[in-house]
Amino acid sequence: QKEVEQDPGPLSVPEGAIVSLNCTYSNSAFQYFMWYRQYSRKGPELLMYTYSSGNKEDGRFTAQVDKSSKYISLFIRDSQPSDSATYLCARQGGSEKLVFGKGTKLTVNP
């Protein structure tokens, strides 16, 4: 079992919808959790990270970590076609590496 599990989708929503992307993880020893966004034919780029438990908000994006249930979530409000991308969750790994989920492909339709 991979340490970070993520539903690959694909997920298709209409413009303006609220999007919820989720991951689960198995190792509770680490504190940093990240969301990376990858546009087609590009490298991933960091979207948000959270430390430990709780919420972090940045514009239309909210990252949430629930350590009791080992759940990582990314919410996108008022989704736009420009949000169409693959979203990868990640957690800090041992020896200061990152462990990535498989990614969820999101399409926001105009």
Place this chain on the structure above:
Amino acid sequence: DADVTQTPRNRITKTGKRIMLECSQTKGHDRMYWYRQDPGLGLRLIYYSFDVKDINKGEISDGYSVSRQAQAKFSLSLESAIPNQTALYFCATSDWDTQETQYFGPGTRLLVL
């Protein structure tokens, strides 16, 4: 100019050939990484280096080797390419105190026939 560059961007090669993928960065970071990305399998770490004299195996290092020629350069070699090494390869860098933030290159699309 891009902070992390990879060459070549696309490569087609034949089984048994030796190929090298190169990565250069201008961010001044000490830490560099090589990943491969496959549909359905996500990003997997091949090798990583925390400084010029430090090389570490990642999750899937078999069939690959690396060289850290300088702080800014990290190369990945396939000594004898095989078809299941067909994938998208990414180089990434991070700073020592913000390892949660990795900066990725644009990727190299490799096809092994």
